[in-house]
Amino acid sequence: xxxxxxxxxxxxxxxxxxxxxxxxxxxxxxxxxxxxxxxxxxxxxxxxxxxxxxxxxxxxxxxxxxxxxxxxxxxxxxxxxxxxxxxxxxxxxxxxxxxxxxxxxxxxxxxxxxxxxxxxxxxxxxxxxxxxxxxxxxxxxxxxxxxxxxxxxxxxxxxxxxxxxxxxxxxxxxxxxxxxxxxxxxxxxxxxxxxxxxxxxxxxxxxxxxxxxxxxxxxxxxxxxxxxxxxxxxxxxxxxxxxxxxxxxxxxxxxxxxxxxxxxxxxxxxxxxxxxxxxxxxxxxxxx
Numbered sequence: 381x382x383x384x385x386x387x388x389x390x391x392x393x394x395x396x397x398x399x400x401x402x403x404x405x406x407x408x409x410x411x412x413x414x415x416x417x418x419x420x421x422x423x424x425x426x427x428x429x430x431x432x433x434x435x436x437x438x439x440x441x442x443x444x445x446x447x448x449x450x451x452x453x454x455x456x457x458x459x460x461x462x463x464x465x466x467x468x469x470x471x472x473x474x475x476x477x478x479x480x481x482x483x484x485x486x487x488x489x490x491x492x493x494x495x496x497x498x499x500x501x502x503x504x505x506x507x508x509x510x511x512x513x514x515x516x517x518x519x520x521x522x523x524x525x526x527x528x529x530x531x532x533x534x535x536x537x538x539x540x541x542x543x544x545x546x547x548x549x550x551x552x553x554x555x556x557x558x559x560x561x562x563x564x565x566x567x568x569x570x571x572x573x574x575x576x577x578x579x580x581x582x583x584x585x586x587x588x589x590x591x592x593x594x595x596x597x598x599x600x601x602x603x604x605x606x607x608x609x610x611x612x613x614x615x616x617x618x619x620x621x622x623x624x625x626x627x628x629x630x631x632x633x634x635x636x637x638x639x640x641x642x643x644x645x646x647x648x649x650x651x652x653x654x655x656x657x658x659x660x661x662x663x664x665x666x667x668x
Contacts, residue, residue, distance in 0.1 A: 404476035405531060407518040409469075421459050425480040427538070428452040429471040429511055435464030437499075439539045444499045449507040451500040451542070454489055456480065473514045475535070486536055486615060488543035490568055492602040493550075500545050513538050532622075558596045561586060565593065565605070573612040575636050579605045614650050628655050 420451065428437070433446035439460045446464055454460050456477045464470075487494065502510070517534050547563055568582050576582070582605065583590040590605070597605045613635065620631045631641030647655050 382623065404479050405517060405521065405535070406474040407472070407514045407521075409471050420461060421457060422454070423456050423477055425456060425475045425484070427473040427475075427510075427514075428454070429473075429507060429514070431469040431471070431507070431511075433464045433468040433470060435462065435468070437462040437464075439498050440495070446502065449502045449504055451502055451507070451510065451545075453494050453498045453500075453542075454497055458495065471511060471514060473517075473538070479535070481543065484539075486539035486543070487546075489546055489571070490538075490601045490603050490608065490611070494546070497546070497550055500542075503546065505591075506541065506545065510538060510541055513541075515648065520538065540616060559600065561588065561593075562596055562600055565589045565597070566608075569609055569612055573609055574616060577609055577636070579609070582609070610646075610650055614647065617647060618658065621655055622662055628659075631655075 428450065428451065430446055430450040430452070432448050433450070435446045436443050437446055437452055438444070438458065439452070439454060440458050446462070446468075484491065495518065513534050517531055520530050520534075547566070550559065564586055565582055568585055572581070579590045579593060583593045586593065595606045597603055597608060601608065603611075617631065617635065620634075621628070624631070626634070628643075630639045632640050635643070637643035637646065644654055647653075647658070651658060653661070
């Protein structure tokens with residue numbers, strides 16, 4: 381085996397500075413002097429693509445052997461380090477905590493699930509499709525134009541691809557009956573969350589009791605079924621606030637809320653801010 385790579389911490393500190401002061405999304409290929417061989421905690425979400433690698437990546441004290449065509453996810457606040465050979469080919473896509481919190485529900489499953497299952501073995505086809513999306517975002521950012529909507533649409537594609545792989549690897553291919561039911565539940569939520577907000581609706585569709593659905597959601601996702609439904613609805617509201625020209629009141633009625641007050645209360649209870657404050661904050665960050 382070749383010489384182990386050591387990491388230059390100054391480079392990652394510079395990366396955090398760039399993330400806080402520029403586009404809130406970064407992509408780059410890791411070079412020999414930017415590989416991490418001691419514990420590190422970052423304040424951003426990172427997707428690593430390992431095209432060719434030998435070694436280990438430790439995330440929250442669990443060691444994962446590196447193989448070709450792997451994807452690893454590291455969330456803000458997680459401890460991680462890696463050691464691999466200088467012949468490795470690694471790509472890194474970084475999203476700020478702000479964007480993750482705003483649009484992270486597109487990952488379909490709760491963050492807690494991905495923290496428990498951060499390592500994905502991919503086919504070559506899926507690997508290079510993800511890499512293409514990373515590089516396309518990089519190309520858009522290099523243009524230094526107001527292309528935020530394009531970047532967000534590509535982030536949406538990336539998160540959907542990650543969700544699909546998670547569903548395939550940990551649910552569809554799993555013989556466990558509970559996990560198959562969870563996959564079914566998530567699919568139903570994606571179909572009906574705009575109009576159906578009651579857990580009983582989904583439990584009836586699955587011929588389960590609401591209590592049992594909550595039990596398996598808590599076991600595997602550490603969230604209630606209701607909070608999973610609400611997460612999808614909150615994400616939809618955020619996307620409509622950001623991307624549509626509709627008044628807030630019209631968005632509320634489109635999503636089945638009886639009045640603006642109940643809509644605002646729902647949004648505030650789940651995000652800690654009003655829809656108007658969220659929109660003002662988003663526009664301020666966008667202009668900044």
